[in-house]
Amino acid sequence: xxxxxxxxxxxxxxxxxxxxxxxxxxxxxxxxxxxxxxxxxxxxxxxxxxxxxxxxxxxxxxxxxxxxxxxxxxxxxxxxxxxxxxxxxxxxxxxxxxxxxxxxxxxxxxxxxxxxxxxxxxxxxxxxxxxxxxxxxxxxxxxxxxxxxxxxxxxxxxxxxxxxxxxxxxxxxxxxxxxxxxxxxxxxxxxxxxxxxxxxxxxxxxxxxxxxxxxxxxxxxxxx
Numbered sequence: 001x002x003x004x005x006x007x008x009x010x011x012x013x014x015x016x017x018x019x020x021x022x023x024x025x026x027x028x029x030x031x032x033x034x035x036x037x038x039x040x041x042x043x044x045x046x047x048x049x050x051x052x053x054x055x056x057x058x059x060x061x062x063x064x065x066x067x068x069x070x071x072x073x074x075x076x077x078x079x080x081x082x083x084x085x086x087x088x089x090x091x092x093x094x095x096x097x098x099x100x101x102x103x104x105x106x107x108x109x110x111x112x113x114x115x116x117x118x119x120x121x122x123x124x125x126x127x128x129x130x131x132x133x134x135x136x137x138x139x140x141x142x143x144x145x146x147x148x149x150x151x152x153x154x155x156x157x158x159x160x161x162x163x164x165x166x167x168x169x170x171x172x173x174x175x176x177x178x179x180x181x182x183x184x185x186x187x188x189x190x191x192x193x194x195x196x197x198x199x200x201x202x203x204x205x206x207x208x209x210x211x212x213x214x215x216x217x218x219x220x221x222x223x224x
Contacts, residue, residue: 045088052080081152090145093137100134103127125186132181140174143167 058073075081104127147163150156183189 048088052084056080075148076152078152082149085145085149085152089141093141097134097138100130104131128184129182132184133178136177136181137174140170140177144170 052074053072056072056074056077058077060070060073062070075084107124107127144163144167147159147167150159151163
């Protein structure tokens with residue numbers, strides 16, 4: 001999550017400045033400078049979680065009677081636990097959301113300028129996908145973060161139970177829903193969904209065949 005969000009923000013940073021073909025920023029921007037931050041986003045989580053899980057001086061306490069038996073003990077320490085949640089989880093989400101909002105605003109402003117309609121048509125699918133992804137990650141992770149951070153600051157059994165029994169499963173929705181959210185940006189998929197809703201909301205006329213209501217004539221008995 002940390003690596004994806006920071007790379008997501010750096011990529012959009014490059015896209016924002018690409019809207020200025022003759023600007024000073026684009027002329028002085030070197031695409032290879034992204035390799036360092038992206039490498040940091042890959043190496044930092046590996047080193048950080050290896051150190052805090054394997055070598056942090058605390059005792060793990062697991063409760064096997066619960067759905068989620070527990071987690072690394074460092075998460076329940078006020079200092080390093082809050083640092084992990086705010087910098088490694090909440091921080092990337094905010095960075096990705098703010099970068100998405102900046103990109104959307106930039107594309108909308110370019111749309112209203114003369115001769116910039118092509119930019120909007122080219123980036124419309126990208127904007128819809130990024131907005132949908134950011135909304136999904138906020139909806140999935142914010143309740144999880146709040147429910148885990150509150151017990152670290154103030155002991156709260158209700159928040160701890162919600163975090164252990166309910167919100168801990170929300171993070172899996174981000175992985176499961178990500179492909180479907182990305183499909184929202186495809187015009188063919190949106191048109192198919194629109195046609196499905198139109199089909200369900202359309203009142204079909206009911207036609208009745210009058211022949212079905214004709215009763216057969218009674219047969220009379222004729223004598224010989």
